[in-house]
Amino acid sequence: MSEPIGSAKPETGGIANPPVIILIEPQLGDNIGKAARAMLNCGLVDLRLVRPRDGWPNERATANASGADIVIDNTKVFEREEDALADLNRVYVTTARTRDAIKPVFTPKGLAPEMRSVIGRGEKVGVMFGPERTGVRNEHVAMGDAVVTVPLNPGFTSLNLAQAVLLIGYEWWQAGIDVPDYQLMMADTFPATKDDMERLFVHLENELDASGFFRVPEKRPGMERNIRNIFNRANLTHQEVQTLRGMIVAMRGGKYKP
Amino acid sequence: MSEPIGSAKPETGGIANPPVIILIEPQLGDNIGKAARAMLNCGLVDLRLVRPRDGWPNERATANASGADIVIDNTKVFEREEDALADLNRVYVTTARTRDAIKPVFTPKGLAPEMRSVIGRGEKVGVMFGPERTGVRNEHVAMGDAVVTVPLNPGFTSLNLAQAVLLIGYEWWQAGIDVPDYQLMMADTFPATKDDMERLFVHLENELDASGFFRVPEKRPGMERNIRNIFNRANLTHQEVQTLRGMIVAMRGGKYKP
Numbered sequence: 450m451s452e453p454i455g456s457a458k459p460e461t462g463g464i465a466n467p468p469v470i471i472l473i474e475p476q477l478g479d480n481i482g483k484a485a486r487a488m489l490n491c492g493l494v495d496l497r498l499v500r501p502r503d504g505w506p507n508e509r510a511t512a513n514a515s516g517a518d519i520v521i522d523n524t525k526v527f528e529r530e531e532d533a534l535a536d537l538n539r540v541y542v543t544t545a546r547t548r549d550a551i552k553p554v555f556t557p558k559g560l561a562p563e564m565r566s567v568i569g570r571g572e573k574v575g576v577m578f579g580p581e582r583t584g585v586r587n588e589h590v591a592m593g594d595a596v597v598t599v600p601l602n603p604g605f606t607s608l609n610l611a612q613a614v615l616l617i618g619y620e621w622w623q624a625g626i627d628v629p630d631y632q633l634m635m636a637d638t639f640p641a642t643k644d645d646m647e648r649l650f651v652h653l654e655n656e657l658d659a660s661g662f663f664r665v666p667e668k669r670p671g672m673e674r675n676i677r678n679i680f681n682r683a684n685l686t687h688q689e690v691q692t693l694r695g696m697i698v699a700m701r702g703g704k705y706k707p
Numbered sequence: 708m709s710e711p712i713g714s715a716k717p718e719t720g721g722i723a724n725p726p727v728i729i730l731i732e733p734q735l736g737d738n739i740g741k742a743a744r745a746m747l748n749c750g751l752v753d754l755r756l757v758r759p760r761d762g763w764p765n766e767r768a769t770a771n772a773s774g775a776d777i778v779i780d781n782t783k784v785f786e787r788e789e790d791a792l793a794d795l796n797r798v799y800v801t802t803a804r805t806r807d808a809i810k811p812v813f814t815p816k817g818l819a820p821e822m823r824s825v826i827g828r829g830e831k832v833g834v835m836f837g838p839e840r841t842g843v844r845n846e847h848v849a850m851g852d853a854v855v856t857v858p859l860n861p862g863f864t865s866l867n868l869a870q871a872v873l874l875i876g877y878e879w880w881q882a883g884i885d886v887p888d889y890q891l892m893m894a895d896t897f898p899a900t901k902d903d904m905e906r907l908f909v910h911l912e913n914e915l916d917a918s919g920f921f922r923v924p925e926k927r928p929g930m931e932r933n934i935r936n937i938f939n940r941a942n943l944t945h946q947e948v949q950t951l952r953g954m955i956v957a958m959r960g961g962k963y964k965p
Contacts, residue, residue: 460862479737487870489863515865551944552892558881559888600886601877604718605747607773612745615870616877619859623816628858630817634810686809 460519462492462625468564469495469575470614471533471540473589476502476581482513483611484578485524489517491618492625496524497533497575530592538572539564542593543613544585545606553595557616560597561624576617581610638686645690650677652694656701718777720750720883726822727753727833728872729791729798731847734760734839740771741869742836743782747775749876750883754782755791755833788850796830797822800851801871802843803864811853815874818855819882834875839868896944903948908935910952914959 461467470488475481475498485496498505505526514521527533534540541560555563564574577593579585590596599608599616608616633640641649654673663669685693719725728746733739733756743754756763763784772779785791792798799818813821822832835851837843848854857866857874866874891898899907912931921927943951 460860462860483867483870486865486867490859490866490870492860515867517863550892551896551947553942554890554892556886556888563889596892599877600884601748601880602718602720602750605775607744608748609741609744609773609869611867612741612748612870612873615873619857619874619877622859626858628814630814631821632812634808634812634854638809684811689809 460489460492461494462622464492464568464625466568466573467493467495468568468617468621469497469537469573470617471497471499471530471575471577472501472610473499473530473577473585474502474580475578475610477610478503478507478509478511479513480581480610481507481524482510482515482517482521484614485510485514485520486517487611487615487618489520490615491622493618493621494520494523496520498524498526499530499533500528501526530589534575534577534592536573537575539567539574539595540577540593541574541595541597542577542585542590543597543599543617544579544590545598545608546584550587550590550596552590552593555595555597557597557599557620560595560617561620563595564621565624578610578613633684635686638688641685641687641690645687646681646685649680649685649690649694653697656697660701718747718750719752720880722750722826722883724826724831725751725753726826726875726879727755727795727831728875729755729757729788729833729835730759730868731757731788731835731843732760732838733836733868735868736761736765736767736769737771738839738868739765739782740768740773740775740779742872743768743772743778744775745869745873745876746778748873749880751876751879752778752781754778756782756784757788757791758786759784788847792833792835792850794831795833797825797832797853798835798851799832799853799855800835800843800848801855801857801875802837802848803856803866804842808845808848808854810848810851813853813855815855815857815878818853818875819878821853822879823882836868836871891942893944896946899943899945899948903945904939904943907938907943907948907952911955914955918959 470484470493472481472484481498481501488494488496501507505524506521511521541555541564567574576597577585577589579589597617599613601608653676657663663672680693728742728751730739730742739756739759746752746754759765763782764779769779799813799822825832834855835843835847837847855875857871859866911934915921921930938951
């Protein structure tokens with residue numbers, strides 16, 4: 450391949466050199482495939498394997514990638530860690546345990562802006578993952594510029610390899626987008642105006658009055674407030690207000706024309 | 708079981724009623740097991756299955772749970788969605804697609820504080836996931852109070868079921884802890900003081916002077932600044948300063964006594 454992988458392709462979210470994922474001695478093709486799938490979910494496309502147990506290509510990996518062919522087809526295999534890391538400026542090593550080494554420790558959430566900043570000034574970065582059962586060895590920690598540890602349930606830290614890759618990728622992708630944490634899905638309609646609501650309430654109160662709902666006059670103001678609270682809390686759309694008014698008319702035996 | 712699951716047990720991070728995970732018509736035991744493992748990684752212990760394709764218990768699920776037995780052993784199976792949701796006050800439905808329904812839409816990051824707030828006032832919540840291939844149907848969206856969508860690569864949104872469970876759980880756990888995004892792992896030592904550093908620099912500069920390193924006197928101040936920058940940038944520990952001073956002494960033919 451002469452073209453550098455991920456050069457501003459849309460699948461990387463427009464990043465020319467997104468982080469490289471390096472798996473050391475991965476054992477199961479299932480995990481490699483699921484890691485590749487998780488990578489593409491998060492705009493990562495450059496996967497490198499160091500001494501994969503079952504060789505490469507690997508049928509189980511392809512099957513479990515579920516269509517992330519761009520990652521599988523470009524996966525590179527290395528005999529030595531040094532060769533897998535050679536073109537990278539910074540390497541971050543994932544480990545569940547605290548080590549004796551004196552290293553910066555990032556959470557995935559802290560690592561994401563760090564990597565974006567380093568990549569932004571033109572450097573190339575990679576994240577290294579150890580074998581399924583044992584994780585990275587001390588020699589791998591020594592190869593890295595910093596360590597990454599996912600803060601999870603200390604009573605059960607055994608994290609699946611593909612799951613660990615996903616969490617790094619997830620935070621990477623989140624750090625590059627701007628999606629509100631909460632929004633109201635509106636389909637083709639739009640939120641009711643205060644005027645829509647006021648007309649609904651007057652309509653409803655008039656019909657409740659006419660049907661004898663307000664039997665104790667002094668309780669009426671409080672009851673009206675309660676009813677208004679119910680519908681205000683529902684964040685109604687313009688269309689839903691019309692639907693509710695149609696329901697009122699129908700229940701009162703009439704025919705609603707908006 | 709008479710005791711409610713997750714009543715302030717340590718595996719839930721001290722939360723009496725962490726979110727329930729509901730899988731609708733899950734097909735693969737592998738995915739159920741990996742979802743259970745991801746749940747326990749994140750302090751979630753209450754798994755419910757609605758019409759699992761291969762019945763229950765499921766050997767592949769147990770194998771893939773990798774020791775998350777507390778989740779697998781307590782998993783409950785239901786024929787009807789209504790029964791699986793009966794004791795919950797709020798249900799959030801995960802879906803990759805925007806629907807016609809008018810619903811609040813959370814990201815996993817936005818959902819986590821929402822669930823902690825709702826649980827904090829004593830309500831019980833659940834998060835629903837659809838079958839692997841199709842995701843939830845419109846009828847399931849209608850059963851929920853809100854929708855959850857993970858913002859990921861729009862060019863490849865196919866997220867594995869267990870991976871989706873992990874992302875909900877991951878954000879749930881992160882919202883309950885306070886781990887710095889970046890810290891320096893120190894082992895048994897501690898950061899060098901400015902006095903440690905000053906003694907190192909004076910020592911080094913004296914020895915460089917004695918060895919004829921500063922050949923051009925007017926360049927000396929700038930070179931000294933550059934050298935100080937190198938070592939200041941390294942965030943040295945007290946022990947590392949001693950090691951460096953030992954190296955200086957050795958290279959100058961002496962024997963270092965701290």
